[in-house]
Amino acid sequence: MSNKRVGIIGVGNVGATLTYTLALKDICSEILLKDINENLTKAMMLDISQATFVTKQKTKIVATHKSEDFFDCDIVVITAGVPRKPGMSRDNLLNINANIMESIIPDVILYNPSAIIIIVSNPLDAMVYKALEISKLPRNRVIGMAGILDSSRMSHYIYEKLNSKKDEIESFVLGGHGNEMVPLINISKVLNTSINEILSSEDIDSIIEDTKKGGASIVDLLKTGSAYFAPANSTALMIEAILNDTKEIYPCSVLLNKEYGFEDVVAGVPVILGRKGVEEIVEFDLNESQKAQFNSSINAIIELINVLKEKKKKI
Numbered sequence: 001m002s003n004k005r006v007g008i009i010g011v012g013n014v015g016a017t018l019t020y021t022l023a024l025k026d027i028c029s030e031i032l033l034k035d036i037n038e039n040l041t042k043a044m045m046l047d048i049s050q051a052t053f054v055t056k057q058k059t060k061i062v063a064t065h066k067s068e069d070f071f072d073c074d075i076v077v078i079t080a081g082v083p084r085k086p087g088m089s090r091d092n093l094l095n096i097n098a099n100i101m102e103s104i105i106p107d108v109i110l111y112n113p114s115a116i117i118i119i120v121s122n123p124l125d126a127m128v129y130k131a132l133e134i135s136k137l138p139r140n141r142v143i144g145m146a147g148i149l150d151s152s153r154m155s156h157y158i159y160e161k162l163n164s165k166k167d168e169i170e171s172f173v174l175g176g177h178g179n180e181m182v183p184l185i186n187i188s189k190v191l192n193t194s195i196n197e198i199l200s201s202e203d204i205d206s207i208i209e210d211t212k213k214g215g216a217s218i219v220d221l222l223k224t225g226s227a228y229f230a231p232a233n234s235t236a237l238m239i240e241a242i243l244n245d246t247k248e249i250y251p252c253s254v255l256l257n258k259e260y261g262f263e264d265v266v267a268g269v270p271v272i273l274g275r276k277g278v279e280e281i282v283e284f285d286l287n288e289s290q291k292a293q294f295n296s297s298i299n300a301i302i303e304l305i306n307v308l309k310e311k312k313k314k315i
């Protein structure tokens with residue numbers, strides 16, 4: 001267990017599940033929790049802390065209410081916000097969650113000057129852009145979680161088609177965390193063989209469709225909120241990579257600066273994660289069709305960013 005502190009703002013479904021997942025991994029010394037709902041924060045602290053005594057994990061869980069008590073974190077995860085309800089797109093959450101970012105981030109930066117910030121709140125790519133703008137941090141320290149989740153959804157749907165061993169499946173999804181996400185078929189593999197070579201085009205089309213609707217199908221079943229186990233586990237993987245300086249490549253949302261031919265926009269791309277956050281952006285060679293899909297995904301993100309910019313101009 002490293003002597004590191006992780007802070008989580010928003011202790012709802014994703015935040016609480018992330019706390020539990022991290023506590024069971026015992027990869028940090030302390031997890032600080034903060035939510036506008038103080039009773040929820042305390043309840044989650046008590047329940048998760050008590051759970052760690054069952055299997056003797058050492059991670060300390062702390063409920064905080066004042067910004068100054070939420071300090072010196074190495075990583076701060078922001079899951080505060082409103083989740084989707086049936087019929088809503090992630091984009092419908094834009095203004096409400098952007099306002100929440102504005103209310104949270106200044107104190108996060110003030111009291112956690114060295115932290116790497118991981119954004120989970122939706123619409124993900126636009127919220128990372130907003131967080132970068134408010135925090136004025138360099139792009140390696142403000143990272144969005146979505147690509148690992150979308151890739152795990154794709155792996156699940158490949159598994160449903162092939163029923164192969166779960167750990168033999170590798171998937172990669174780039175672009176924005178929305179309907180225009182870009183599942184990379186040629187890079188997605190089972191036992192090192194591209195799924196192009198093992199599955200019919202009908203099966204591949206249905207995997208792509210199911211992956212894009214992966215979040216919405218859970219929202220439709222739940223009716224009261226959105227997915228949280230897979231989002232929490234995906235965020236925990238990012239935290240582990242940063243704390244343990246693993247330098248592994250994961251798809252994460254970052255500000256592009258001419259990579260993939262775009263700048264001043266946030267999108268999911270392969271990055272090397274390590275102690276400094278995003279240590280490098282990896283440029284995959286995309287084929288013409290993937291480039292076209294990536295472009296339309298970027299355009300959808302730019303539309304949301306432009307709404308944020310317009311709103312800022314009016315203030």
Ligand SMILES: NC(=O)c1ccc[n+]([C@@H]2O[C@H](COP(=O)([O-])OP(=O)(O)OC[C@H]3O[C@@H](n4cnc5c(N)ncnc54)[C@H](O)[C@@H]3O)[C@@H](O)[C@H]2O)c1
Pocket residue numbers: 009010011012013014015034035036037040079080081082083084093097100103104119120121122124145146149177225226227228231
């Ligand atoms: N990036 C992804 O892949 C992904 C996946 C799942 C969920 N999400 C998003 O994550 C967010 C959280 O989802 P959830 O299911 O945990 O929702 P939730 O409603 O269960 O939890 C959100 C929590 O945020 C808290 N909150 C709201 N405003 C706050 C503020 N100003 N300060 C502190 N806390 C505040 C609420 O009290 C609540 O406890 C949503 O925006 C959801 O769309 C993103």
